[in-house]
Amino acid sequence: MIFKSIENLPDHFGGKQKTPCTHHRKRSNMMLNPLALKHLNRIDTLSADMITLNLEDAIAPSRKKEALHNIALFLSHMEHSNSFIIVRTNPLDKGGREEISFLNRFEFDAVRIAKIRNQTEIAQALCLLSEDKELHISLETKEAFENLSALRIDERLTTANLGILDLLTSLGLPQSLVHIGNPTIDYILSRFLIDSKTAGIHPISFMFQDYNDTETFRAWCAYEKGMGFESKACMGPKQVEIANEIFGVSSEELKRAEHIKNLFEANAAKEKNGFMDEKYGFIDEPIYRDALLVLSQAGKL
Template sequence: MSELAYTPRRSVLYMPSSNARALEKAKTLPVDALILDLEDAVAPADKPAARDAACAAVASGEYGERELTIRVNAIGTQWHDDDMAAVAQAGPAGVVVPKVSSADEVRRLVAALEAAGAPEGTRLWAMVETPTAVLDVREIARASDRLAALVIGSNDLVKELRADHVPGRAPLLTALSWSLLAAREAGVAILDGVYNDVRDAEGFRAECEQGRDLGFDGKTLVHPGQVEVCNEVFAPSAEAVEDAKGVLAAWEDGAGSGVVTYGGKMVEQLHVDVAQRVLATHEVISARG
Protein backbone atom coordinates (compact mmCIF):
# COMPACT_ATOMS: atom_id res chain seq x y z
CA MET A 1 0.00 0.00 0.00
CA SER A 2 1.19 3.54 -0.68
CA GLU A 3 1.58 6.09 2.10
CA LEU A 4 -1.61 7.99 2.81
CA ALA A 5 -1.81 11.75 2.30
CA TYR A 6 -1.36 13.61 5.57
CA THR A 7 -4.50 13.90 7.67
CA PRO A 8 -4.07 15.72 10.99
CA ARG A 9 -4.57 13.24 13.81
CA ARG A 10 -2.33 14.87 16.41
CA SER A 11 -5.05 14.83 19.06
CA VAL A 12 -7.74 12.13 19.03
CA LEU A 13 -10.14 12.43 21.95
CA TYR A 14 -12.38 9.69 23.32
CA MET A 15 -15.84 11.07 24.17
CA PRO A 16 -18.61 9.00 25.82
CA SER A 17 -21.56 8.99 23.44
CA SER A 18 -23.94 8.58 26.38
CA ASN A 19 -23.01 12.07 27.64
CA ALA A 20 -24.92 14.76 25.73
CA ARG A 21 -22.93 17.58 27.35
CA ALA A 22 -19.65 15.97 26.29
CA LEU A 23 -20.84 15.62 22.70
CA GLU A 24 -21.88 19.28 22.67
CA LYS A 25 -18.58 20.44 24.19
CA ALA A 26 -16.65 18.47 21.57
CA LYS A 27 -17.93 20.86 18.89
CA THR A 28 -15.80 23.63 20.40
CA LEU A 29 -12.56 21.77 21.14
CA PRO A 30 -9.43 22.32 18.98
CA VAL A 31 -9.10 18.58 18.50
CA ASP A 32 -8.17 16.92 15.20
CA ALA A 33 -10.38 13.88 15.65
CA LEU A 34 -13.00 12.43 17.99
CA ILE A 35 -13.70 8.84 18.94
CA LEU A 36 -17.37 8.76 19.94
CA ASP A 37 -17.29 5.85 22.33
CA LEU A 38 -19.86 3.06 22.64
CA GLU A 39 -17.55 0.73 24.55
CA ASP A 40 -15.66 1.29 27.81
CA ALA A 41 -17.10 4.72 28.64
CA VAL A 42 -20.73 3.60 28.33
CA ALA A 43 -22.69 1.51 30.84
CA PRO A 44 -24.46 -1.57 29.39
CA ALA A 45 -27.93 -0.14 29.92
CA ASP A 46 -26.98 3.03 28.06
CA LYS A 47 -25.39 1.45 25.00
CA PRO A 48 -28.39 1.52 22.61
CA ALA A 49 -29.07 5.20 23.35
CA ALA A 50 -25.35 6.00 23.06
CA ARG A 51 -25.29 4.30 19.64
CA ASP A 52 -28.16 6.49 18.45
CA ALA A 53 -26.49 9.62 19.83
CA ALA A 54 -23.17 8.87 18.13
CA CYS A 55 -24.82 8.25 14.78
CA ALA A 56 -26.85 11.46 15.14
CA ALA A 57 -23.66 13.40 15.90
CA VAL A 58 -22.05 12.11 12.71
CA ALA A 59 -25.10 13.06 10.68
CA SER A 60 -25.39 16.52 12.25
CA GLY A 61 -22.61 18.22 10.31
CA GLU A 62 -21.90 20.33 13.40
CA TYR A 63 -18.31 19.26 14.11
CA GLY A 64 -16.48 21.25 11.45
CA GLU A 65 -13.22 19.77 10.20
CA ARG A 66 -12.89 17.40 13.14
CA GLU A 67 -12.58 13.81 11.94
CA LEU A 68 -15.45 11.84 13.48
CA THR A 69 -15.08 8.17 14.31
CA ILE A 70 -17.17 5.81 16.42
CA ARG A 71 -15.77 3.08 18.64
CA VAL A 72 -18.06 0.07 18.58
CA ASN A 73 -18.20 -2.72 21.13
CA ALA A 74 -15.81 -5.61 20.65
CA ILE A 75 -16.35 -8.61 18.41
CA GLY A 76 -18.34 -11.25 20.24
CA THR A 77 -20.21 -8.89 22.56
CA GLN A 78 -23.99 -8.70 22.45
CA TRP A 79 -23.86 -5.17 21.02
CA HIS A 80 -21.26 -5.59 18.29
CA ASP A 81 -23.42 -6.58 15.33
CA ASP A 82 -26.02 -3.87 15.96
CA ASP A 83 -23.23 -1.34 16.44
CA MET A 84 -21.62 -2.25 13.12
CA ALA A 85 -24.91 -2.07 11.20
CA ALA A 86 -25.93 1.30 12.64
CA VAL A 87 -22.49 2.87 12.37
CA ALA A 88 -22.09 1.70 8.76
CA GLN A 89 -25.30 3.51 7.88
CA ALA A 90 -24.19 6.66 9.72
CA GLY A 91 -20.97 6.76 7.68
CA PRO A 92 -18.36 8.27 10.02
CA ALA A 93 -14.80 8.77 8.84
CA GLY A 94 -13.73 5.75 10.85
CA VAL A 95 -15.08 2.79 12.77
CA VAL A 96 -12.80 2.04 15.71
CA VAL A 97 -12.89 -1.63 16.74
CA PRO A 98 -11.33 -2.74 20.05
CA LYS A 99 -9.20 -5.84 20.52
CA VAL A 100 -8.69 -6.72 16.87
CA SER A 101 -6.46 -9.79 16.98
CA SER A 102 -5.95 -11.04 13.43
CA ALA A 103 -5.97 -10.19 9.74
CA ASP A 104 -8.98 -12.46 9.34
CA GLU A 105 -10.91 -10.35 11.83
CA VAL A 106 -10.02 -7.25 9.83
CA ARG A 107 -11.39 -8.84 6.67
CA ARG A 108 -14.58 -9.89 8.45
CA LEU A 109 -15.07 -6.40 9.86
CA VAL A 110 -14.61 -4.84 6.44
CA ALA A 111 -17.08 -7.33 4.94
CA ALA A 112 -19.60 -6.44 7.65
CA LEU A 113 -19.24 -2.72 6.95
CA GLU A 114 -19.68 -3.22 3.24
CA ALA A 115 -22.66 -5.55 3.69
CA ALA A 116 -24.32 -2.92 5.88
CA GLY A 117 -23.85 -0.25 3.22
CA ALA A 118 -21.00 1.80 4.67
CA PRO A 119 -19.92 4.58 2.29
CA GLU A 120 -16.49 4.28 0.69
CA GLY A 121 -15.09 7.01 2.92
CA THR A 122 -15.80 5.09 6.11
CA ARG A 123 -12.54 3.41 7.08
CA LEU A 124 -11.59 0.86 9.71
CA TRP A 125 -9.39 1.76 12.69
CA ALA A 126 -8.08 -1.36 14.43
CA MET A 127 -7.10 -1.25 18.08
CA VAL A 128 -3.91 -3.11 19.01
CA GLU A 129 -4.21 -4.00 22.68
CA THR A 130 -3.33 -7.66 23.21
CA PRO A 131 -0.14 -9.72 22.87
CA THR A 132 -1.77 -11.65 20.02
CA ALA A 133 -2.49 -8.44 18.14
CA VAL A 134 1.07 -7.19 18.61
CA LEU A 135 2.56 -10.45 17.37
CA ASP A 136 0.24 -10.41 14.33
CA VAL A 137 0.24 -6.64 13.76
CA ARG A 138 2.07 -6.79 10.43
CA GLU A 139 -0.65 -8.96 8.92
CA ILE A 140 -3.37 -6.87 10.57
CA ALA A 141 -1.96 -3.68 9.07
CA ARG A 142 -1.83 -5.18 5.56
CA ALA A 143 -5.16 -7.03 5.67
CA SER A 144 -7.34 -4.52 3.81
CA ASP A 145 -7.10 -1.28 1.88
CA ARG A 146 -10.04 -0.11 3.97
CA LEU A 147 -7.88 -0.14 7.11
CA ALA A 148 -6.75 3.43 7.74
CA ALA A 149 -5.23 3.38 11.21
CA LEU A 150 -3.86 1.33 14.05
CA VAL A 151 -4.70 2.55 17.55
CA ILE A 152 -2.59 1.43 20.50
CA GLY A 153 -4.72 0.35 23.44
CA SER A 154 -2.04 0.83 26.05
CA ASN A 155 -4.14 0.24 29.16
CA ASP A 156 -5.31 -3.18 28.03
CA LEU A 157 -1.86 -4.02 26.73
CA VAL A 158 -0.23 -3.22 30.08
CA LYS A 159 -2.83 -5.38 31.79
CA GLU A 160 -2.31 -8.31 29.39
CA LEU A 161 1.47 -8.10 29.79
CA ARG A 162 1.14 -8.00 33.60
CA ALA A 163 3.33 -4.92 33.40
CA ASP A 164 3.15 -1.54 35.14
CA HIS A 165 2.55 2.00 33.94
CA VAL A 166 5.98 3.58 34.45
CA PRO A 167 7.66 6.76 33.17
CA GLY A 168 9.35 6.03 29.86
CA ARG A 169 7.07 3.02 29.19
CA ALA A 170 9.92 0.50 29.05
CA PRO A 171 7.50 -2.49 29.28
CA LEU A 172 5.69 -1.29 26.14
CA LEU A 173 8.56 -0.17 23.92
CA THR A 174 8.84 -3.45 22.02
CA ALA A 175 5.11 -3.48 21.26
CA LEU A 176 5.08 0.20 20.31
CA SER A 177 8.07 -0.12 17.98
CA TRP A 178 6.83 -3.32 16.36
CA SER A 179 3.42 -1.75 15.73
CA LEU A 180 5.05 1.35 14.25
CA LEU A 181 7.11 -0.78 11.87
CA ALA A 182 3.96 -2.54 10.70
CA ALA A 183 2.04 0.70 10.19
CA ARG A 184 4.81 2.36 8.21
CA GLU A 185 5.30 -0.69 5.99
CA ALA A 186 1.57 -0.81 5.26
CA GLY A 187 1.21 2.95 4.80
CA VAL A 188 -1.44 3.39 7.48
CA ALA A 189 -1.63 5.88 10.33
CA ILE A 190 -0.80 4.88 13.89
CA LEU A 191 -1.96 6.54 17.10
CA ASP A 192 -0.32 6.28 20.50
CA GLY A 193 -2.26 5.15 23.57
CA VAL A 194 -3.77 7.31 26.29
CA TYR A 195 -2.13 8.92 29.32
CA ASN A 196 -4.30 8.25 32.34
CA ASP A 197 -3.26 10.87 34.91
CA VAL A 198 -4.97 14.03 33.67
CA ARG A 199 -3.41 16.03 36.54
CA ASP A 200 0.18 15.20 35.55
CA ALA A 201 0.88 17.80 32.88
CA GLU A 202 4.64 17.24 32.91
CA GLY A 203 4.33 13.47 32.55
CA PHE A 204 1.77 13.87 29.78
CA ARG A 205 3.98 16.22 27.76
CA ALA A 206 6.93 13.87 28.17
CA GLU A 207 4.90 10.92 26.87
CA CYS A 208 3.63 12.99 23.92
CA GLU A 209 7.22 13.89 23.06
CA GLN A 210 8.25 10.24 23.34
CA GLY A 211 5.43 9.19 21.02
CA ARG A 212 6.36 11.88 18.51
CA ASP A 213 10.03 10.90 18.63
CA LEU A 214 9.15 7.24 18.09
CA GLY A 215 7.15 8.18 15.00
CA PHE A 216 3.47 8.15 15.99
CA ASP A 217 1.08 10.37 14.03
CA GLY A 218 -0.69 11.51 17.18
CA LYS A 219 -2.09 10.40 20.50
CA THR A 220 -5.44 9.26 21.83
CA LEU A 221 -6.68 11.31 24.76
CA VAL A 222 -9.05 10.92 27.70
CA HIS A 223 -9.56 14.58 28.70
CA PRO A 224 -10.13 17.84 26.80
CA GLY A 225 -7.39 19.49 28.86
CA GLN A 226 -4.81 17.33 27.07
CA VAL A 227 -5.68 18.55 23.56
CA GLU A 228 -3.62 21.72 23.21
CA VAL A 229 -0.34 20.23 24.45
CA CYS A 230 -0.83 17.25 22.16
CA ASN A 231 -1.48 19.49 19.16
CA GLU A 232 1.66 21.48 19.93
CA VAL A 233 3.94 18.49 20.37
CA PHE A 234 2.80 16.58 17.29
CA ALA A 235 3.00 19.61 14.98
CA PRO A 236 6.29 20.72 13.41
CA SER A 237 7.89 23.41 15.57
CA ALA A 238 8.71 26.84 14.13
CA GLU A 239 12.37 25.84 14.23
CA ALA A 240 11.68 22.61 12.32
CA VAL A 241 9.73 24.51 9.66
CA GLU A 242 12.52 27.04 9.14
CA ASP A 243 15.11 24.27 9.03
CA ALA A 244 13.05 22.43 6.40
CA LYS A 245 12.84 25.56 4.28
CA GLY A 246 16.61 25.99 4.55
CA VAL A 247 17.26 22.39 3.51
CA LEU A 248 15.07 22.74 0.42
CA ALA A 249 16.61 26.08 -0.53
CA ALA A 250 20.12 24.65 -0.21
CA TRP A 251 19.13 21.63 -2.29
CA GLU A 252 17.72 23.80 -5.05
CA ASP A 253 20.74 26.12 -5.01
CA GLY A 254 23.11 23.19 -5.24
CA ALA A 255 21.33 21.33 -8.02
CA GLY A 256 23.88 19.48 -10.13
CA SER A 257 26.80 20.16 -7.79
CA GLY A 258 26.86 16.64 -6.37
CA VAL A 259 27.40 17.78 -2.78
CA VAL A 260 25.04 20.05 -0.85
CA THR A 261 25.39 21.21 2.74
CA TYR A 262 23.11 23.17 5.04
CA GLY A 263 24.04 24.29 8.53
CA GLY A 264 27.31 22.43 8.23
CA LYS A 265 25.58 19.12 7.50
CA MET A 266 25.46 17.14 4.30
CA VAL A 267 22.08 17.15 2.56
CA GLU A 268 20.93 14.09 0.63
CA GLN A 269 17.65 13.15 -1.00
CA LEU A 270 16.37 11.56 2.22
CA HIS A 271 16.80 14.89 4.02
CA VAL A 272 14.87 16.58 1.22
CA ASP A 273 12.06 14.04 1.60
CA VAL A 274 11.87 14.71 5.35
CA ALA A 275 11.87 18.48 4.79
CA GLN A 276 9.08 18.23 2.24
CA ARG A 277 7.01 16.14 4.66
CA VAL A 278 7.56 18.66 7.46
CA LEU A 279 6.40 21.55 5.27
CA ALA A 280 3.42 19.64 3.89
CA THR A 281 2.36 18.79 7.44
CA HIS A 282 2.80 22.39 8.56
CA GLU A 283 0.74 23.69 5.65
CA VAL A 284 -2.18 21.36 6.33
CA ILE A 285 -2.21 22.21 10.02
CA SER A 286 -1.92 25.95 9.33
CA ALA A 287 -4.79 25.81 6.85
CA ARG A 288 -7.01 24.32 9.57
CA GLY A 289 -6.15 27.16 11.93
Protein backbone atom coordinates in the same frame (compact mmCIF):
# COMPACT_ATOMS: atom_id res chain seq x y z
CA MET B 1 -22.52 23.72 18.81
CA ILE B 2 -24.76 21.32 16.91
CA PHE B 3 -27.91 22.22 18.87
CA LYS B 4 -28.58 25.58 20.51
CA SER B 5 -29.85 23.72 23.56
CA ILE B 6 -29.65 20.10 24.70
CA GLU B 7 -32.70 20.48 26.93
CA ASN B 8 -35.20 19.75 24.16
CA LEU B 9 -33.52 17.56 21.59
CA PRO B 10 -35.44 16.38 18.51
CA ASP B 11 -36.96 12.92 18.67
CA HIS B 12 -35.93 12.04 15.11
CA PHE B 13 -32.71 11.75 13.13
CA GLY B 14 -31.80 14.67 10.89
CA GLY B 15 -30.74 14.70 7.27
CA LYS B 16 -27.50 16.68 7.54
CA GLN B 17 -24.43 15.37 5.73
CA LYS B 18 -21.14 16.12 7.45
CA THR B 19 -18.51 17.24 4.97
CA PRO B 20 -15.46 14.94 4.87
CA CYS B 21 -12.51 16.03 6.99
CA THR B 22 -10.01 17.80 4.74
CA HIS B 23 -7.00 18.31 7.02
CA HIS B 24 -4.45 15.58 7.67
CA ARG B 25 -3.37 16.56 11.19
CA LYS B 26 -3.29 13.68 13.67
CA ARG B 27 -1.59 15.17 16.72
CA SER B 28 -4.45 14.52 19.15
CA ASN B 29 -7.20 11.90 19.28
CA MET B 30 -9.71 12.78 22.01
CA MET B 31 -11.97 10.10 23.44
CA LEU B 32 -15.51 11.29 24.12
CA ASN B 33 -18.37 9.60 25.98
CA PRO B 34 -21.59 9.91 23.90
CA LEU B 35 -23.69 9.81 27.07
CA ALA B 36 -22.25 13.23 27.97
CA LEU B 37 -24.55 15.31 25.78
CA LYS B 38 -22.89 18.62 26.65
CA HIS B 39 -19.59 17.38 25.23
CA LEU B 40 -21.21 15.57 22.30
CA ASN B 41 -22.89 18.83 21.30
CA ARG B 42 -19.48 20.46 20.82
CA ILE B 43 -17.82 17.97 18.47
CA ASP B 44 -18.18 20.46 15.63
CA THR B 45 -15.94 23.03 17.38
CA LEU B 46 -13.38 21.12 19.48
CA SER B 47 -9.66 21.65 18.83
CA ALA B 48 -8.76 17.95 18.76
CA ASP B 49 -7.47 16.82 15.36
CA MET B 50 -9.43 13.59 15.82
CA ILE B 51 -12.42 12.76 18.03
CA THR B 52 -13.37 9.21 18.95
CA LEU B 53 -16.97 8.65 20.05
CA ASN B 54 -16.72 5.66 22.36
CA LEU B 55 -19.25 2.83 22.45
CA GLU B 56 -17.01 0.29 24.12
CA ASP B 57 -15.60 -0.22 27.59
CA ALA B 58 -16.60 3.09 29.21
CA ILE B 59 -20.27 2.45 28.38
CA ALA B 60 -22.26 0.05 30.56
CA PRO B 61 -24.01 -2.73 28.59
CA SER B 62 -27.41 -1.41 29.66
CA ARG B 63 -26.66 1.99 28.07
CA LYS B 64 -24.92 1.04 24.83
CA LYS B 65 -28.08 1.45 22.72
CA GLU B 66 -28.64 4.88 24.25
CA ALA B 67 -25.06 5.88 23.44
CA LEU B 68 -25.42 4.61 19.86
CA HIS B 69 -28.66 6.57 19.43
CA ASN B 70 -27.00 9.73 20.75
CA ILE B 71 -24.16 9.42 18.25
CA ALA B 72 -26.57 8.95 15.36
CA LEU B 73 -28.77 11.86 16.48
CA PHE B 74 -25.95 14.36 16.78
CA LEU B 75 -24.16 13.23 13.62
CA SER B 76 -27.37 13.49 11.62
CA HIS B 77 -27.78 17.14 12.64
CA MET B 78 -24.14 18.18 12.07
CA GLU B 79 -22.95 19.75 8.82
CA HIS B 80 -19.27 20.33 9.61
CA SER B 81 -16.61 19.55 12.18
CA ASN B 82 -13.04 20.78 12.50
CA SER B 83 -12.09 17.26 13.63
CA PHE B 84 -11.79 13.86 11.98
CA ILE B 85 -14.70 11.94 13.54
CA ILE B 86 -14.33 8.28 14.53
CA VAL B 87 -16.81 5.93 16.18
CA ARG B 88 -15.27 3.24 18.36
CA THR B 89 -17.48 0.16 18.26
CA ASN B 90 -17.55 -2.92 20.41
CA PRO B 91 -15.79 -6.11 19.25
CA LEU B 92 -17.49 -7.62 16.22
CA ASP B 93 -18.87 -10.56 18.18
CA LYS B 94 -20.16 -8.35 21.01
CA GLY B 95 -22.37 -5.93 19.12
CA GLY B 96 -19.83 -4.40 16.75
CA ARG B 97 -21.36 -5.92 13.62
CA GLU B 98 -24.77 -4.47 14.38
CA GLU B 99 -23.30 -1.10 15.34
CA ILE B 100 -21.37 -0.78 12.08
CA SER B 101 -24.39 -1.78 9.98
CA PHE B 102 -26.51 0.82 11.75
CA LEU B 103 -23.90 3.59 11.56
CA ASN B 104 -23.16 3.21 7.84
CA ARG B 105 -26.05 5.51 6.94
CA PHE B 106 -24.56 8.46 8.86
CA GLU B 107 -21.74 10.76 7.83
CA PHE B 108 -18.46 10.55 9.73
CA ASP B 109 -14.90 9.59 8.86
CA ALA B 110 -13.92 6.23 10.36
CA VAL B 111 -14.95 3.25 12.47
CA ARG B 112 -12.55 1.95 15.10
CA ILE B 113 -13.05 -1.64 16.21
CA ALA B 114 -12.05 -2.84 19.66
CA LYS B 115 -10.16 -6.04 20.55
CA ILE B 116 -9.15 -6.97 16.99
CA ARG B 117 -7.10 -10.18 16.86
CA ASN B 118 -6.43 -11.25 13.27
CA GLN B 119 -6.85 -10.76 9.51
CA THR B 120 -10.18 -12.60 9.49
CA GLU B 121 -11.75 -9.99 11.76
CA ILE B 122 -10.26 -7.21 9.62
CA ALA B 123 -11.82 -8.77 6.52
CA GLN B 124 -15.19 -9.11 8.25
CA ALA B 125 -15.09 -5.47 9.34
CA LEU B 126 -14.23 -4.27 5.84
CA CYS B 127 -17.17 -6.21 4.40
CA LEU B 128 -19.51 -4.51 6.86
CA LEU B 129 -18.13 -0.99 6.57
CA SER B 130 -19.30 1.43 3.88
CA GLU B 131 -16.52 2.16 1.39
CA ASP B 132 -16.39 5.89 2.11
CA LYS B 133 -15.16 5.33 5.67
CA GLU B 134 -11.72 4.39 6.99
CA LEU B 135 -11.16 1.43 9.27
CA HIS B 136 -9.19 1.99 12.48
CA ILE B 137 -8.36 -0.64 15.07
CA SER B 138 -7.63 -0.75 18.78
CA LEU B 139 -4.50 -2.81 19.36
CA GLU B 140 -5.33 -4.42 22.69
CA THR B 141 -4.67 -8.15 22.26
CA LYS B 142 -1.48 -10.19 22.17
CA GLU B 143 -2.64 -11.77 18.89
CA ALA B 144 -2.92 -8.39 17.14
CA PHE B 145 0.37 -7.23 18.66
CA GLU B 146 2.13 -10.32 17.30
CA ASN B 147 0.66 -9.91 13.80
CA LEU B 148 0.28 -6.14 13.41
CA SER B 149 2.60 -5.86 10.41
CA ALA B 150 0.41 -8.38 8.52
CA LEU B 151 -3.02 -6.96 9.40
CA ARG B 152 -3.28 -4.37 6.62
CA ILE B 153 -5.06 -6.44 3.99
CA ASP B 154 -6.79 -3.38 2.53
CA GLU B 155 -5.77 0.27 2.19
CA ARG B 156 -8.91 1.35 4.08
CA LEU B 157 -7.21 0.14 7.27
CA THR B 158 -5.26 3.30 8.02
CA THR B 159 -4.75 3.64 11.77
CA ALA B 160 -3.96 1.61 14.89
CA ASN B 161 -4.55 2.88 18.44
CA LEU B 162 -2.46 1.34 21.20
CA GLY B 163 -4.59 0.24 24.15
CA ILE B 164 -1.67 -0.45 26.42
CA LEU B 165 -3.59 -1.42 29.57
CA ASP B 166 -5.68 -4.05 27.78
CA LEU B 167 -2.59 -5.26 25.92
CA LEU B 168 -0.65 -5.72 29.15
CA THR B 169 -3.54 -7.72 30.58
CA SER B 170 -3.64 -9.86 27.44
CA LEU B 171 0.10 -10.48 27.83
CA GLY B 172 -0.28 -11.35 31.52
CA LEU B 173 1.76 -8.31 32.60
CA PRO B 174 0.88 -5.79 35.35
CA GLN B 175 -0.28 -2.29 34.48
CA SER B 176 2.17 -0.93 37.06
CA LEU B 177 4.87 -1.24 34.36
CA VAL B 178 3.53 1.86 32.63
CA HIS B 179 6.03 4.58 33.41
CA ILE B 180 8.60 6.45 31.37
CA GLY B 181 11.80 4.50 30.85
CA ASN B 182 10.48 1.04 31.69
CA PRO B 183 12.24 -1.29 29.20
CA THR B 184 9.17 -3.47 28.63
CA ILE B 185 7.01 -0.44 27.83
CA ASP B 186 9.79 0.95 25.61
CA TYR B 187 9.82 -2.33 23.70
CA ILE B 188 6.03 -2.34 23.28
CA LEU B 189 6.02 1.27 22.07
CA SER B 190 8.97 0.76 19.71
CA ARG B 191 7.60 -2.42 18.20
CA PHE B 192 4.12 -0.93 17.83
CA LEU B 193 5.61 2.10 16.06
CA ILE B 194 7.87 0.17 13.68
CA ASP B 195 5.38 -2.60 12.85
CA SER B 196 2.70 0.01 12.14
CA LYS B 197 5.00 2.05 9.92
CA THR B 198 6.18 -1.09 8.12
CA ALA B 199 2.57 -1.98 7.31
CA GLY B 200 1.63 1.55 6.23
CA ILE B 201 -0.59 2.06 9.29
CA HIS B 202 -0.58 5.29 11.31
CA PRO B 203 0.19 4.55 15.00
CA ILE B 204 -1.48 6.49 17.83
CA SER B 205 0.05 6.08 21.27
CA PHE B 206 -1.90 5.15 24.37
CA MET B 207 -4.20 7.22 26.56
CA PHE B 208 -2.78 8.54 29.82
CA GLN B 209 -5.68 8.23 32.21
CA ASP B 210 -4.76 10.66 35.00
CA TYR B 211 -6.43 13.65 33.38
CA ASN B 212 -5.32 16.16 36.02
CA ASP B 213 -1.63 15.18 35.93
CA THR B 214 -0.74 17.34 32.95
CA GLU B 215 2.95 17.38 33.86
CA THR B 216 3.33 13.62 33.42
CA PHE B 217 1.16 13.67 30.30
CA ARG B 218 3.43 16.34 28.81
CA ALA B 219 6.46 14.23 29.67
CA TRP B 220 4.94 11.19 27.94
CA CYS B 221 4.18 13.25 24.81
CA ALA B 222 7.75 14.56 24.64
CA TYR B 223 9.15 11.07 25.26
CA GLU B 224 7.00 9.49 22.55
CA LYS B 225 7.74 12.25 20.06
CA GLY B 226 11.41 11.51 20.64
CA MET B 227 10.70 7.88 19.72
CA GLY B 228 9.03 8.92 16.46
CA PHE B 229 5.33 9.09 17.34
CA GLU B 230 3.20 11.83 15.81
CA SER B 231 -0.08 11.24 17.67
CA LYS B 232 -1.42 10.72 21.19
CA ALA B 233 -4.76 9.57 22.55
CA CYS B 234 -6.26 12.26 24.78
CA MET B 235 -8.75 12.50 27.60
CA GLY B 236 -10.26 15.97 27.44
CA PRO B 237 -9.25 19.46 26.24
CA LYS B 238 -6.27 19.90 28.60
CA GLN B 239 -4.50 16.91 27.10
CA VAL B 240 -5.51 17.94 23.56
CA GLU B 241 -3.84 21.32 24.01
CA ILE B 242 -0.60 19.70 25.16
CA ALA B 243 -0.59 17.04 22.43
CA ASN B 244 -1.27 19.62 19.71
CA GLU B 245 1.65 21.68 20.97
CA ILE B 246 4.21 18.90 21.33
CA PHE B 247 3.33 16.88 18.24
CA GLY B 248 3.03 19.98 16.09
CA VAL B 249 5.80 21.20 13.79
CA SER B 250 7.64 24.19 15.24
CA SER B 251 8.26 27.33 13.20
CA GLU B 252 11.99 26.57 13.22
CA GLU B 253 11.44 23.01 11.95
CA LEU B 254 9.14 24.33 9.24
CA LYS B 255 11.61 27.03 8.21
CA ARG B 256 14.44 24.49 7.96
CA ALA B 257 12.33 22.05 5.91
CA GLU B 258 11.20 24.74 3.47
CA HIS B 259 14.78 25.97 3.05
CA ILE B 260 16.10 22.46 2.34
CA LYS B 261 13.25 21.65 -0.05
CA ASN B 262 13.70 24.81 -2.11
CA LEU B 263 17.49 24.58 -2.16
CA PHE B 264 17.59 20.88 -3.08
CA GLU B 265 15.06 21.28 -5.89
CA ALA B 266 16.98 24.23 -7.31
CA ASN B 267 20.24 22.26 -7.26
CA ALA B 268 18.62 19.05 -8.55
CA ALA B 269 17.45 20.99 -11.60
CA LYS B 270 21.17 21.50 -12.30
CA GLU B 271 21.83 17.76 -11.77
CA LYS B 272 23.46 18.43 -8.40
CA ASN B 273 21.94 16.14 -5.76
CA GLY B 274 24.55 16.58 -3.03
CA PHE B 275 26.00 19.91 -1.87
CA MET B 276 27.05 21.97 1.14
CA ASP B 277 24.75 24.60 2.60
CA GLU B 278 26.16 27.34 4.85
CA LYS B 279 23.21 27.11 7.25
CA TYR B 280 22.39 23.39 7.50
CA GLY B 281 25.52 21.62 6.27
CA PHE B 282 25.56 18.82 3.71
CA ILE B 283 22.25 18.27 1.92
CA ASP B 284 21.47 15.25 -0.25
CA GLU B 285 18.37 13.27 -1.21
CA PRO B 286 17.78 11.57 2.20
CA ILE B 287 17.92 15.00 3.89
CA TYR B 288 15.52 16.32 1.25
CA ARG B 289 13.08 13.44 1.81
CA ASP B 290 13.11 14.10 5.55
CA ALA B 291 12.27 17.76 4.85
CA LEU B 292 9.33 16.64 2.72
CA LEU B 293 8.14 14.45 5.62
CA VAL B 294 8.19 17.44 7.98
CA LEU B 295 6.27 19.57 5.48
CA SER B 296 3.75 16.78 4.98
CA GLN B 297 3.19 16.49 8.73
CA ALA B 298 2.58 20.24 8.85
CA GLY B 299 0.08 20.06 5.99
CA LYS B 300 2.32 22.09 3.70
CA LEU B 301 2.45 19.58 0.83
